[in-house]
Amino acid sequence: MGSSDFSWTLPDHPKLPKGKPVAVVVLDGWGEADADQYNCIHVAETPTMDSLKKGAPEKWKLVKAHGTAVGLPSDDDMGNSEVGHNALGAGRIFAQGAKLVDTALASGKIFEGEGFKYIKESFDQGTLHLIGLLSDGGVHSRLDQLQLLLNGASANGAKKIRVHILTDGRDVLDGTSVGFVETLENDLSQLRAKGIDACIASGGGRMYVTMDRYENDWDVVKRGWDAQVLGEAPHKFQNAVEAVKTLRSETKANDQYLPPFVIVDDSDKAVGPIVDGDAVVTFNFRADRMVMIAKALEYEDFDKFDRVRVPKIRYAGMLQYDGELKLPSHYLVSPPEIERTSGEYLVKNGIRTFACSETVKFGHVTFFWNGNRSGYFDETKEEYVEIPSDSGITFNVKPKMKALEIAEKARDAILSGKFDQVRVNLPNGDMVGHTGDIEATVVACKAADEAVKMILDAIEQVGGIYLVTADHGNAEDMVKRNKSGQPQLDKKGEIQILTSHTLQPVPVAIGGPGLHSGVRFRNDVQTPGLANVAATVMNLHGFEAPADYEPTLIEVVDK
Ligand SMILES: O=C(O)[C@@H](CO)OP(=O)(O)O
Numbered sequence: 128m129g130s131s132d133f134s135w136t137l138p139d140h141p142k143l144p145k146g147k148p149v150a151v152v153v154l155d156g157w158g159e160a161d162a163d164q165y166n167c168i169h170v171a172e173t174p175t176m177d178s179l180k181k182g183a184p185e186k187w188k189l190v191k192a193h194g195t196a197v198g199l200p201s202d203d204d205m206g207n208s209e210v211g212h213n214a215l216g217a218g219r220i221f222a223q224g225a226k227l228v229d230t231a232l233a234s235g236k237i238f239e240g241e242g243f244k245y246i247k248e249s250f251d252q253g254t255l256h257l258i259g260l261l262s263d264g265g266v267h268s269r270l271d272q273l274q275l276l277l278n279g280a281s282a283n284g285a286k287k288i289r290v291h292i293l294t295d296g297r298d299v300l301d302g303t304s305v306g307f308v309e310t311l312e313n314d315l316s317q318l319r320a321k322g323i324d325a326c327i328a329s330g331g332g333r334m335y336v337t338m339d340r341y342e343n344d345w346d347v348v349k350r351g352w353d354a355q356v357l358g359e360a361p362h363k364f365q366n367a368v369e370a371v372k373t374l375r376s377e378t379k380a381n382d383q384y385l386p387p388f389v390i391v392d393d394s395d396k397a398v399g400p401i402v403d404g405d406a407v408v409t410f411n412f413r414a415d416r417m418v419m420i421a422k423a424l425e426y427e428d429f430d431k432f433d434r435v436r437v438p439k440i441r442y443a444g445m446l447q448y449d450g451e452l453k454l455p456s457h458y459l460v461s462p463p464e465i466e467r468t469s470g471e472y473l474v475k476n477g478i479r480t481f482a483c484s485e486t487v488k489f490g491h492v493t494f495f496w497n498g499n500r501s502g503y504f505d506e507t508k509e510e511y512v513e514i515p516s517d518s519g520i521t522f523n524v525k526p527k528m529k530a531l532e533i534a535e536k537a538r539d540a541i542l543s544g545k546f547d548q549v550r551v552n553l554p555n556g557d558m559v560g561h562t563g564d565i566e567a568t569v570v571a572c573k574a575a576d577e578a579v580k581m582i583l584d585a586i587e588q589v590g591g592i593y594l595v596t597a598d599h600g601n602a603e604d605m606v607k608r609n610k611s612g613q614p615q616l617d618k619k620g621e622i623q624i625l626t627s628h629t630l631q632p633v634p635v636a637i638g639g640p641g642l643h644s645g646v647r648f649r650n651d652v653q654t655p656g657l658a659n660v661a662a663t664v665m666n667l668h669g670f671e672a673p674a675d676y677e678p679t680l681i682e683v684v685d686k
Pocket residue numbers: 155156206207208209266267297298416557
C-alpha cells in the first residue's frame with residue numbers, strides 16, 4: 128500500500144450502526160470435536176456455549192484455527208495462542224516464526240544475517256550456548272531447526288557448543304523427552320566426531336525452568352539462570368538421558384515440570400556455565416515465553432532476581448520477541464511484521480477498548496492481539512487489566528482459575544458505558560487441558576461457560592453485541608488418536624493422554640440485542656479462519672475493514 132493513499136480512517140459500514148458495545152470473548156483452547164468421554168467440553172455442563180451453537184448456521188459457525196490458516200508451515204501444525212491471537216487481532220495471515228525460520232534455514236540466509244554475524248564473533252574464543260525447548264511440537268521451537276542450527280553454526284566456525292534443554296510434554300506427549308534427548312545426544316556425538324566440543328550442559332522442564340511468561344513467576348526464570356549461566360542446580364548428572372529418566376522416576380515430575388539439572392564432568396564441575404566472551408542463542412521462535420529470559424540475558428539494569436554473575440556475552444534470539452521493546456536487540460531471523468492491527472485501527476477510529484485476562488493469558492489479548500507489541504496505542508482510549516494468576520501450582524488444582532474474576536471485570540466494563548469494545552481471554556480449557564487431567568478440565572470448561580454467561584448477560588442489559596470465539600482446540604480432545612479417530616493405546620494397552628493443542632476448528636458465535644436483525648454468517652467465504660474475525664468485529668462496530676484484511680464472516684440481508 129503506497130504511503131500517500133494510506134489512511135487510518137475506516138469507512139462507515141453501509142448498513143451497520145455505530146455505538147453498540149461489543150464484547151469479544153476468546154475461549155482459550157476450545158475447539159469443536161465429536162462428542163465422547165475425552166471431549167471435556169461435551170462432558171462438562173456448558174449451557175451457554177450450547178445455546179450459541181443452536182444459532183448455526185446463521186449465528187454460529189466453525190473456522191480454521193491451525194496450519195496455514197494461521198500462517199504455520201503446514202496443515203499438520205496445530206494452532207496455538209500466539210498465531211491464533213495474532214490472526215484474530217491482525218485480520219490477515221502472516222507467515223509466522225516457525226515458517227520464517229524454516230525458510231531462513233533452508234536458504235542458509237540465517238547464517239549470513241546480522242544476528243548470526245554478531246554471535247559468530249565469539250566463536251574463536253568463546254562457547255556457543257543454545258537454550259530452548261527440545262521437542263518437535265512446533266509451537267515454540269522445533270528439533271529439526273535446532274539440528275540445522277547446530278550444523279550450520281559448526282560449519283561456520285563454532286568450536287565449542289553447549290545446549291541447555293527444556294523438556295516439553297505440553298506440545299507433545301508426556302514422556303517423549305527421553306527420545307528427544309537421545310536424538311540430540313546422537314547429533315552432538317556426530318559433531319564431536321568432527322572435532323567439535325559439543326554437549327548438553329543443563330536442563331529442566333519448560334513450566335518449571337525458564338519458560339514463564341508475562342512475568343507470572345520470576346523464580347521459573349531464575350531456576351534456569353542458575354543452571355544455564357551459573358552452572359548450579361539441585362541435581363547433577365554426567366549424562367542428560369540419565370538425568371531425564373532419573374528425575375522422571377525419582378521425583379515423579381512429568382516432562383513439563385522436571386526440576387533443573389546440570390551436567391557435570393568427572394570432577395563434578397558443570398560442563399557449560401555461561402561465561403564472559405560466550406555467545407548465547409535462545410532458539411525458540413515464539414515470543415511470549417522467551418521475553419523474560421531475554422530480559423535477564425540482555426538488560427544491564429535488572430532487578431527481578433539476583434543474577435549473581437552477569438557474563439559479558441553476545442546474545443541473539445531466534446527472533447526478536449518484542450517489537451515495541453526491541454528485545455532482544457540481536458536476532459537471527461526477522462519476526463513477521465504484523466502492522467495495522469485491528470486494535471490500532473479501531474482505537475484510531477475512536478473505539479474505546481478494554482482488554483482483560485489473568486496473567487498467564489494477559490498478553491494474548493494485548494501483546495499478541497496487537498501484533499506482538501506491548502503497551503497501549505492510545506492511553507486515553509484503552510484500558511488493559513491483568514488479574515494475577517495463581518503461581519506455583521498446576522492449574523488442575525484450581526481449574527476455575529480466574530474465569531469469574533475476568534468475567535466480573537468485563538461485566539463492569541460493559542455496564543460502565545465507558546467502552547465500545549470489551550475483549551477478554553478465558554484461559555481454562557487450555558491451561559487445565561494442558562495438565563492432562565480430564566476431570567479437572569471438565570470443571571474448567573464449566574467455569575469458562577459460566578464466565579461467558581456473565582458477559583453475555585451484561586451485553587443483554589446494555590443492548591450490545593457479542594462475538595464469542597476461541598484461539599485453537601485443546602479441551603475438546605484429551606486423548607491421542609489413531610488415523611481412524613479411535614484412542615491409540617500404548618504398549619501397555621493404555622490410552623495416551625493428549626496434553627497438547629489440537630487441529631480442530633473453533634466456533635465463532637455472534638448475537639446480542641444490538642446486533643442488526645439482518646446480520647448472518649455468509650457462506651461464500653472460502654476456508655474461513657481466525658483471520659476473518661477482525662473484519663467481522665470492525666463491522667460490528669459499524670466500520671468496513673481495510674481492503675487487504677481477510678473478508679468479513681457476516682453479511683446483512685434486508686428483513
Ligand atoms: O502454554 C503454551 O505456551 C502454549 C503451548 O505450548 O499454549 P498457548 O499457545 O495456548 O499459550
